[in-house]
Amino acid sequence: YRHVEFLHDDFGIRHINFYDDQFTFNRQRVAAFCTRMIEEPLGVTFNCAVRAEHVDTELLALMKQAGCWMISLGIETADPGLLAQHRQNPDLDHMARTIRDIHRIGMRVKGLFMIGLPGETEQSFQRTMDYVFSLPIDDVNMAKFTPFPGSPLYENIHTLGTFEENWEKMDCMNTVFIPQDMTREQLENLFLRFYQHYYTRPKTLWNFLSMLWKSPDSWKRFLLNAGSFIRFARSNRRIVEKA
Numbered sequence: 001y002r003h004v005e006f007l008h009d010d011f012g013i014r015h016i017n018f019y020d021d022q023f024t025f026n027r028q029r030v031a032a033f034c035t036r037m038i039e040e041p042l043g044v045t046f047n048c049a050v051r052a053e054h055v056d057t058e059l060l061a062l063m064k065q066a067g068c069w070m071i072s073l074g075i076e077t078a079d080p081g082l083l084a085q086h087r088q089n090p091d092l093d094h095m096a097r098t099i100r101d102i103h104r105i106g107m108r109v110k111g112l113f114m115i116g117l118p119g120e121t122e123q124s125f126q127r128t129m130d131y132v133f134s135l136p137i138d139d140v141n142m143a144k145f146t147p148f149p150g151s152p153l154y155e156n157i158h159t160l161g162t163f164e165e166n167w168e169k170m171d172c173m174n175t176v177f178i179p180q181d182m183t184r185e186q187l188e189n190l191f192l193r194f195y196q197h198y199y200t201r202p203k204t205l206w207n208f209l210s211m212l213w214k215s216p217d218s219w220k221r222f223l224l225n226a227g228s229f230i231r232f233a234r235s236n237r238r239i240v241e242k243a
Contacts, residue, residue: 001036008042018048021074024055031059034066045069049112052091052098060105070108070138073099078131079124082117085153096135103136111137115194116145116187118153118160120179125190129197138207142194143172144187 007013024030037044048063049072063071075095077083083090102109111132115125132140147157148170157163161179169176175187198204 001033001040001042004037004044004046005042008044014044016044016046018046021049021051021072022054023048024050024059027054027059031062034062034068037066038062041067047072049074052095055098057101057105060102060107064105064107068107070110071102072110072112072141074112075131076112076114077117077120077124078128079120082119082124085118092131096131099135099137103138108138109136110139110141111135113140113142113194114145115142115191116175116177116179116182118145118157118177118179120145120182120187122186122190125194129194132198133201140198142191144175144191145177146170146172146174147177 004013004016007016045067047070048068052073055071060071073095076086078092080090080092083092099109099111113128113132147154147163153160157177161177161182163178164176166176175184178184178187
């Protein structure tokens with residue numbers, strides 16, 4: 001609370017993103033923070049990332065009252081077999097209920113996904129797309145699987161596909177790993193198809209327009225970048241800004 005107060009008073013900060021996927025692991029600490037923000041408001045809102053198993057409706061309602069307006073969830077994939085490689089006791093039904101609870105309480109939901117996990121196929125990726133479009137997910141981020149040293153799959157990664165261990169490209173936005181029975185071209189096409197499908201849906205476009213209406217400062221940024229967005233939605237390749 002004192003840190004947020006310092007950022008607000010000394011730098012005029014009005015919004016904070018707690019970039020920590022274990023933000024609500026210590027429930028008591030988060031509840032105490034939110035209660036303080038409610039009792040002694042600072043005029044600061046926040047976003048955060050959570051694990052579905054580390055929140056409940058009571059805590060979510062408290063977070064909403066304290067100024068939280070968007071929660072990110074690491075979903076990764078909607079294919080149970082692939083998900084089991086990365087998470088213990090994966091439960092996509094529980095994840096879906098949590099997403100609906102967050103949305104019902106009045107906060108936005110951002111889904112964090114990953115393409116190109118070992119064992120990925122076009123069919124498994126389609127399951128992920130179907131899952132996303134069946135839920136009230138307001139925003140998405142699709143990363144490209146990158147096996148970092150120390151991660152569970154890193155030790156045997158070369159037996160699971162083709163891996164280019166080039167640190168300059170290992171930023172989760174370059175395709176450095178290609179699963180067996182897939183090609184780089186397939187992965188790139190699926191990546192583009194996901195974003196094009198998601199951001200050209202009437203539901204998604206209306207969602208973002210509604211958000212812009214609530215945030216007048218965002219209109220300027222939206223209008224300045226509208227051309228690039230439309231070109232991206234209609235193209236078959238990523239737009240790369242020239243240096």
